[in-house]
Amino acid sequence: DQQVKQNSPSLSVQEGRISILNCDYTNSMFDYFLWYKKYPAEGPTFLISISSIKDKNEDGRFTVFLNKSAKHLSLHIVPSQPGDSAVYFCAATSTSGTYKYIFGTGTRLKVLA
Amino acid sequence: NAGVTQTPKFRVLKTGQSMTLLCAQDMNHEYMYWYRQDPGMGLRLIHYSVGEGTTAKGEVPDGYNVSRLKKQNFLLGLESAAPSQTSVYFCASRSPGGQTQYFGPGTRLLVL
Numbered sequence: 369d370q371q372v373k374q375n376s377p378s379l380s381v382q383e384g385r386i387s388i389l390n391c392d393y394t395n396s397m398f399d400y401f402l403w404y405k406k407y408p409a410e411g412p413t414f415l416i417s418i419s420s421i422k423d424k425n426e427d428g429r430f431t432v433f434l435n436k437s438a439k440h441l442s443l444h445i446v447p448s449q450p451g452d453s454a455v456y457f458c459a460a461t462s463t464s465g466t467y468k469y470i471f472g473t474g475t476r477l478k479v480l481a
Numbered sequence: 482n483a484g485v486t487q488t489p490k491f492r493v494l495k496t497g498q499s500m501t502l503l504c505a506q507d508m509n510h511e512y513m514y515w516y517r518q519d520p521g522m523g524l525r526l527i528h529y530s531v532g533e534g535t536t537a538k539g540e541v542p543d544g545y546n547v548s549r550l551k552k553q554n555f556l557l558g559l560e561s562a563a564p565s566q567t568s569v570y571f572c573a574s575r576s577p578g579g580q581t582q583y584f585g586p587g588t589r590l591l592v593l
Contacts, residue, residue: 377521400580411485411571411584412524457523461580467512467531468539469582473523 371395372460374472382480387445389475391458394439398460398470403432403443406455406474415456416443448479483507485585487572493591494562502557502588504572512575513555514539514582515547517568524571530555562592 373392381387391401399420404412418425418432418441425432431444445452455474488503504513511532516524516539526539530549544566546558555574559566569589573582 372523374523402580402582404584409587411573411586413584414581417580459524463580467529467537468526469514470526471516471524473521 370473371398372458372470372472374456374458374475376475377473378476378478380478380480381448383450384447387443387448387452387477387479389443389445389456389458389477391441391443391472392439393441393460393470395460395462395470396439397462397466400461400463401432401434401441402459402461402469403430404457404459404471405452406457412457445477448477450479450481453477453479485572485574485583487570487585487588489588490586491589491591493593494559495593496563498562499558499560500562500590501559502570502572502590504555504557504574504585505553506555506572506574506583507553508574508576508583509552510574510576510583511552512577513549514573515545515555515557516571516573517541518571518587519568527557527570562590564592566590567592 402417403415406412458472461469485506514529515527528547533552572585575582
């Protein structure tokens with residue numbers, strides 16, 4: 369039972385254009401969502417997060433949108449840069465009653481120069 | 482600050498051998514986690530700890546044991562390694578007041 373899904377294993381985008389990475393979840397108890405970026409042979413690093421009380425959070429070139437009714441979140445990167453090429457994981461958790469995080473399977477983003 | 486460190490970086494084991502992976506953090510975090518990452522599977526939680534002396538099972542705990550004798554260290558043990566345990570193992574930690582996990586660089590384990 370995959371509670372967090374990233375249905376696109378890979379995505380290629382031209383440098384300077386927008387990258388949109390998607391994530392769907394099934395558990396309505398999740399109320400906090402995070403995006404992590406992972407380069408080869410390194411551990412994941414935190415990128416941006418959003419609480420369920422918001423529908424948008426922005427940090428520089430990165431924006432996360434949350435649609436609670438659709439149980440869907442997306443990460444927008446504008447403009448995309450070659451250094452953004454990495455695997456992106458979304459993760460979800462419930463801030464009450466659990467300490468666990470459920471991760472999606474990741475989307476490999478390739479930004480073409 | 483070193484953050485989260487993992488030892489060793491890479492290891493090859495034969496089926497049936499045992500080993501311990503060490504995770505250390507210097508951020509005084511209460512919560513620590515062990516994940517494994519396999520192709521197409523994302524990160525799956527093996528065990529976690531919410532404080533010194535406590536441990537709990539995650540999604541895929543079978544074949545692993547853990548110990549948290551000191552707050553800064555979280556050990557993951559494989560008593561009898563199997564080829565299915567070939568994976569990349571990541572440790573993470575976070576503080577109770579925050580939701581962000583900080584990950585170590587990973588340990589690549591190959592079981593022959």
